[in-house]
Amino acid sequence: MVEAVARVQTEKLTALYGKFTAVKDVTLGFAANQVHALIGPSGCGKSTFLRTINRMHEMSIGGWITGSVLLDGADIYGPDVSVIQVRRQVGMVFQKPTPFPTKSIYDNVAAGLVLEGGRARAELDEVVERSLRRAALWDEVKDRLRTSAIALSGGQQQRLCLARTIAPEPEVILLDEPTASLDPQGTQRIEELMFELKRDFTIVIVTHNMQQAARVSDTTTFFYLGAMIEHGPTRQMFTTPTNEQTEAYITGRFG
Amino acid sequence: MNRRDRRRFKSNAMVALMIVAVVIAVLPLLFILGSLLVHGASSMSLAFFTRVPVPAGETGGGVVHAIVGTLVIVGIASLIGVPVGIGAGIYCAEYPGSRMAVVTRFLSDVMNGTPSIVVGVFAWTLIVAPSHHYSAVAGSAALAMLMIPMVMRTTEELLKLVPNSLREAALALGYARWRTTLSIMLRTALPGIVTGTLLAVARIAGETAPLLFTALGNQYLSFKPNAPMAALPLVVFSYATGPYEEWHRFAWAAALVLIIVVLVLSVAARLATRQRFGAARG
Amino acid sequence: MEMTDAATSLSRRAATVRLLTGGVRGDQLFRVVLTACALSIPVLLIALAVMLTRGASLAIGKFGLGFAATSAWDPVAGQFGAWPMILGTLLTSLLALLIAVPLSLGVAIYLTEFAPDVIRKPVAMVIELLAAIPSVVYGLWGMFVLIPLLQHAVFPLLRSLLGFLPFFRGAIYGPSVLAASIILAIMIMPFIMAVSREVLLAVPGSQREAAMALGATRWEAVRTAIVPYARSGIIGAIILGLGRALGETMAVTMLIGNRHEITASLFAPGYTMAAAIANEFNEAATPMHYAALTYVALLLFVITMLINAGARLLIWRVGRGSQGGGAST
8 A cells, every 4th residue: 555645744743822732742644635634522622733734823822832743844843934935835714704805806816826926917817717616616706706705605705715725826725614604505515625626735624523524534533632542544433443532422422 | 640650750751851961962063053154154255265364454365374284284293193103003903912002002091181282382392492483393293192192092993803813814825914914904994994093183183272382373374394384273263362353253264164174074084984895894 | 656756755845845934024124113103102101291390390499399289370570379270270170070971971871771763873973073173163152152141141140049159259251260161061071971872882781671670660770770880980981071171271261261360259260271371381481481381281281191090990990890891801
């Protein structure tokens, strides 16, 4: 069996808020071009863990880490590393849709692109259309690209945020409970997108909906009380978990 | 009348009293606006807006020197006060827990409560006394000092209303901190900040006391920032307290112009919040 | 195939490392600029206190704290005592509060608790407009409309009704302590109304509902449940109004008669600290005169600062106490 190359690798990663340890000593690899789900009860540290991968954790009050997070083998917490560049390589979609209210749909999608500057209008148009298509939003908004982004429905806004995140072509996309505030239709559409998106991106998704994890992911990791309890291919995790706690959580005995 | 009826009567009586209070409170406004129109409108002619005053005792002339003066003095004051106020407001919203922010917020309230004449004396001791002459700039400095806490407060409160999730989304996209603050957070709060700023400009445009011993006033039309300059509120004051009937009429007219300027700015301020698409609301 | 994989991952790594080390520098400059702006406030305030003290030093040196207690004000002889104007300031402000507070509270309570929308919105707008009128315009109107009215109708009436009190005796000139107090009352009303409204709106709805559920009439609910809850905030609003009144200059100086004297009669002219400064500063001829006036400004600054600080503390406490209140922590 060929071991897939890990796109993202954490080594002995511990994430803290001041003195409080939220994530303990996690060593974990995420292979390229797959969807990796992180599951666990509330407060188990899965979101905190996710946010260390794009260095958003340190934006929280008192947030810091020990250990390392490697992107293609390069430590993103290295001494010369620019946080901004890390975030351009690792994108994130949040639980609540957050389109920029003063920007149009077009400008929202292009928001990450114009940061680097120097792109011609025609090129921008092309990237915006491509991103919206990949987010399955193009047909719904192609006639009103210049209108306000907040006029869209919740599900549309979330797909807009997805388009915005993928437009600058990051290596990795992190999704923090992306469907938690959407209705079942919106949820389904986002889940469908993942099968296509993983061809071009590596996706790590935090979800407290186990069925969702079972539906969309290639690997699943179970977190509990800040520790990584078990990690493996999704089918195996859900049918024959090796750890008791994993089984208890999956069968709904707690959480 | 049983107990309950008495209580209800009392309740209605109190409400009636309150309505009387409302009427009494509203009356002065109607009275004042009415007086301004009655006494001031008759003097408003084209000449009034385009001529400078004539020697005492003669008729005719106008207040163009004061209109220009107010524009210049308030303009310079805003050039200083608005950016500094917004900058201070951004600081307090970005680093809210820091000692600097706590101190600044508190002292800005103190500044807000400082009588404007005290600020005028300060500007006098700082600028007028050492340079031995009155100047429009000294007046602008005093007005700017009055403006900064107002603009700072508005900016900070409005920035705080912008949801933090927007900041996170921008940062996650790879926006630098300064860019996030300016083009996402500040941009979103902008309509409200514009409103607050225009209201602050309207407030200082009507201030007289700080100008009494800084800009001093001037009978002639002047654009020189380093010399005494006329202003609408100063003109209202000196004409009202002067001996000539003609002057008193001019005072009413100048006051009417001043009120119109203040009201126009206030209305413009409200409009700024109304229409922009996507102002962060709810 | 493994070899190619390793080579690919190495070159990927190098590319990523290169990518990650691009820099962005704007943040430091940004913080510096913002800090400078924020610093301007404490710096200006301290400069104000320092410059005023320096400017007043001549007078502080000669008169000390007794300045506030002596009455003689003689620029020619170099004698300066600020007591009449201090008394005048306190008197006009307190009188103004006496008139303004009941009216303002009545309006504020009515607007927040009882008024239907169709009344509330226009009245709220009227209050805002009143607050926007410049002091000098109030003074103008006061001089030519209010004073004649008071002089010819109201004051004689008061004198005939209440002449047994020393306050309402004596000659009626027009410009007077009472006239100044009335215009002050009109000027601070919108302010007290606005702050009281904010405070009342911050009272949680549960208080109101609880009282109504017990069978209280609307008025009783207000009196027993809402006002007590908002009490310290309302007191704070009143004290803030006091602070405003103390510093008002133009309207007062145009209506008070500008006389350095104290008599019991409210119909007599008087002086306030702000009015004295406004009137005499440009006419001052000697350094001691300037110093005395600057000393008055310094005293005014200190008094208003203390009062405003106290008021803010009270209002802040109400905001902390209520749950969904408008205060931001």
